[in-house]
Amino acid sequence: MTKITPQPGIMEIALYVGGAAHVEGVSDVVKLSSNENPFGPSPAAIEAARRATYELHRYPATDHAGLRAAIGEAHGIDPDQVICGVGSDEVLQFVTQSYAGPGDEVIYTEHGFSMYPILAHACGATPVMVAEKDRVVDVDAILAACTDKTRIVFIANPANPTGTMIDLDDCARLADGLPEQALLVLDGAYAEFELGYDGGASLVASRSNVIMTRTFSKIYGLGGLRIGWGYAPRDIIDVLNRVRQPFNLSTVQLAAAEAALRDTAYTEKCRAENARLRSWLIGALEKHGVAADESHTNFILARFADQGEADACDAYLKSQGLIVRKVAGYGLPNCLRITIGDEPSCRRVAHAIGQFKEGGA
Numbered sequence: 618m619t620k621i622t623p624q625p626g627i628m629e630i631a632l633y634v635g636g637a638a639h640v641e642g643v644s645d646v647v648k649l650s651s652n653e654n655p656f657g658p659s660p661a662a663i664e665a666a667r668r669a670t671y672e673l674h675r676y677p678a679t680d681h682a683g684l685r686a687a688i689g690e691a692h693g694i695d696p697d698q699v700i701c702g703v704g705s706d707e708v709l710q711f712v713t714q715s716y717a718g719p720g721d722e723v724i725y726t727e728h729g730f731s732m733y734p735i736l737a738h739a740c741g742a743t744p745v746m747v748a749e750k751d752r753v754v755d756v757d758a759i760l761a762a763c764t765d766k767t768r769i770v771f772i773a774n775p776a777n778p779t780g781t782m783i784d785l786d787d788c789a790r791l792a793d794g795l796p797e798q799a800l801l802v803l804d805g806a807y808a809e810f811e812l813g814y815d816g817g818a819s820l821v822a823s824r825s826n827v828i829m830t831r832t833f834s835k836i837y838g839l840g841g842l843r844i845g846w847g848y849a850p851r852d853i854i855d856v857l858n859r860v861r862q863p864f865n866l867s868t869v870q871l872a873a874a875e876a877a878l879r880d881t882a883y884t885e886k887c888r889a890e891n892a893r894l895r896s897w898l899i900g901a902l903e904k905h906g907v908a909a910d911e912s913h914t915n916f917i918l919a920r921f922a923d924q925g926e927a928d929a930c931d932a933y934l935k936s937q938g939l940i941v942r943k944v945a946g947y948g949l950p951n952c953l954r955i956t957i958g959d960e961p962s963c964r965r966v967a968h969a970i971g972q973f974k975e976g977g978a
């Protein structure tokens with residue numbers, strides 16, 4: 618038998634399953650399974666990426682100064698407290714790698730983003746799942762689950778795949794109630810979809826135990842390019858930078874992200890259109906007897922009678938070229954997560970669910 622074995626925890630990892638993109642035998646497919654921006658990135662970001670290709674022979678900046686300055690300006694935060702990563706996934710990885718290891722506990726919630734337990738296992742820590750209350754993060758349950766081994770608490774706010782969120786007062790209560798050795802990570806991948814919400818930046822500014830992460834993959838439409846960032850107290854940023862590879866982001870990534878961030882009119886147009894179509898889709902599904910919680914994101918979580926009905930609806934949608942996301946793996950077997958697409962896609966998915974519910978399927 619081989620003596621070459623992986624580190625503790627690695628073999629506990631259940632591989633991340635991404636949203637499907639193809640249906641066998643169907644050509645006119647609409648992908649509503651990965652919470653992507655249906656309008657794509659800002660034209661300014663595409664142009665900046667194109668221009669950056671003339672510099673492909675040069676190594677990129679190691680300090681990401683241009684992008685961090687733009688983030689600082691856009692969010693009114695200190696660029697020295699910002700770190701950039703290959704998607705926010707990489708920033709979340711820096712956090713677990715730096716602050717958790719064998720014998721430590723990493724808390725995430727019942728329907729929380731599946732990368733949290735993966736990242737905990739990857740560094741040999743123990744993921745601890747805490748129940749939610751009707752698909753909403755339960756601060757009291759998290760505080761009750763903390764022990765002297767808790768090192769990190771992950772919550773996505775707004776959350777994926779539920780679309781729900783807790784208010785800043787509850788986030789503050791959570792941060793203030795944690796044991797002194799524990800960090801609160803507020804994952805703000807969907808923060809831009811909630812008008813007026815700062816993603817928890819104000820809590821980072823006023824506390825020593827809060828980290829906020831953000832992404833360019835959702836409202837900025839740059840999921841394919843992989844750029845994210847984190848905002849944390851200076852001493853934590855210093856730690857995270859020590860595990861970051863010096864050239865983790867390419868010239869093209871940095872240029873596109875900065876241009877996307879500066880095109881505020883485009884981002885606002887995407888946010889407003891998402892909000893309009895989201896309300897419309899929730900209303901349309903309600904008419905067909907399919908409920909959904911209020912969503913603060915670019916997707917909705919449609920609830921069916923049971924897993925059998927959700928699976929049958931998913932199969933019918935697929936047959937119509939509509940790919941949505943099954944979420945049984947998130948403890949939501951009777952639900953389907955549907956990304957808010959453009960108007961024709963929303964109309965198409967509502968129409969198909971109506972046909973399915975009326976037995977026309």
Ligand SMILES: Cc1ncc(COP(=O)(O)O)c(C=O)c1O
Nearest residue numbers: 704705706773777806832834845
């Ligand atoms: C809650 C949440 N956090 C983080 C991410 C990771 O995003 P990225 O690595 O593309 O920035 C996602 C992606 O779907 C997400 O849903």
